[in-house]
Amino acid sequence: MTGPSALEQLYQQVILDQARASHGRGLAALDVPTEAAAHDHAHHTGESHQVNPTCGDEVTLGVVLDAGTIADLRWDSQGCSISQASLSVLTELVTGKPVDEAEQLGETFRALMASRGQGIDDTAADTLGDASAFVGVSKFPARIKCALLGWAALRDALARATTTPLKEDA
């Protein structure tokens, strides 16, 4: 069946597809560096657990950094299609990118979510790729936090990875 149009604006096909694709799902598969590799101090890992207390949705997201680049990103999560799609999209978007670029993408995405359905300028939106499809979410205040859940975990995981040495290093 065809859903009503307001609903389709929120749940764009790319969001529904990404929610099913779940790129990055499976934290156990995170490519954690061997102890030897970690000891060269170029590798760091960070993990973050975030919950949405109003609905109980949660995510645990892990990153592995190699010389300042996100070498691997995996997550476990249960939540609505918006939160799951957002995690899938961000995984595709930031894996292989330098940390500062990933953080900039996070800022751009947060600006998109704060835009109340108005969107952001095209140049910035283009950097977001599939994540720009979430513009419809920004019209629904109750759902913005769903889209931001994964990005909050990413920001926190990156902060932990860049400030905390590996356990093996300690």
Place this chain on the structure above:
Amino acid sequence: MTTTTAPQASSAARLSDAELAAVRADFPLLGRELRGGRPLVYLDSGATSQKPDPVLDAEQDFYLQRNAAVHRGAHQLAEEATEAFEDARAAVAAFVGADPDEIVWTSGATTALNLVTHALLGATLDAARGRGRAESRRFALAEGDEIVVTEAEHHANLVPWQELAARTGATLRWLEVDDEGRIRVDQVGDVVTERTKVLAFTHASNVTGAITPVAPLVARAREVGALTVLDACQSVPHLPVDLRALGVDLAAFSGHKMLGPTGVGALYGRRDVLADLPPFLTGGSMVEVVTMETTTFAPPPQRFEAGTQPVAQAVAMGAAARYLSELGMDAVAAHEREVAAELLRIQEVPGVRVIGPTEAVERLAVVSFVVDGVHAHDVGQYLDDTGIAVRVGHHCAQPLHRRFGVAATARASASVYTTLDEVRALREALGGVRAFFGA
């Protein structure tokens, strides 16, 4: 005294179509349109009910005609305001089978329950220092004592008890629920023991709708001398409730779930229990004699009503109690039983699973459910797009959701104004959910 004009319904019989139409006409909000001109189908009364004209009028009339500080001042307005305030107390008391001096105004049910736990904490601290009334010592808690709750509790009747246990060294225990979400009354003999000082439980679950058999729990608590505390938030708006007949020591309920305003609720306490309970909040209005060194406290209910009360809201809560009384709670309950049976037919929709009793027996018209392969938030969003308002999430009952292995459910809940057509609209809309999300 404020008069209400609720449509008259013959007691015990369900509301006729004409009576239901007359009830709905009293709720201005139910007539509004949503985005896209869709009519509102409000199925979230378990979270908060809509308000009828007599309630709205009572609150406004108080401010327009009678507003003054109550229980002080010798002027005519103060006299009329006090009379309206105390009339409302009497109306709410009568509505739940209590005497007026057994009803304490609070800002809501959460505050009422916290009033109890903090009064018990106060009794514990007083006992340790040998102060306070000797009669209050029976409420003191110590290591080795136990507080018993249930797995079905709303956070408001769980977290305050967790905190009280942690602060006093008492142990928190609980009755489990069965696969239908009903409290395991069969466990009461093992869990409620001579060590139990408090048994706190819900009269009806805000998630499963299951109605608790109060009698066996109260009987066991009495055997062991435990204080009973009932969360009556979901029962009082939907069932005839006689708290004295139920035999509980204390009970909490809120105004806004029973067609009244937000910001007001009530604590019921049996007279002898309130008489011995130390105060929680202290200050103005709850005292007898104050010197620089010490204070003597007023008798209940004023002992528990420090500071300015939500007077206009209390007056309007009184109007809500009268409105429901005039409809007749037997008729309200009979109507909502029909609505519950119709609500439960959502189980006919492929992929829909109800969390809670699957038949309309000993349950309220509060139905939580999951849709296979679709998260509750997405279900709620889809329904919203058709004008249907339901609650999604854990409904402030995370442990109960964990018991059923789900993080979130969607919940449809009814009130006296809910129609069978609205429930059918829900069932029809649910039929499209899985296809839309490709589940």
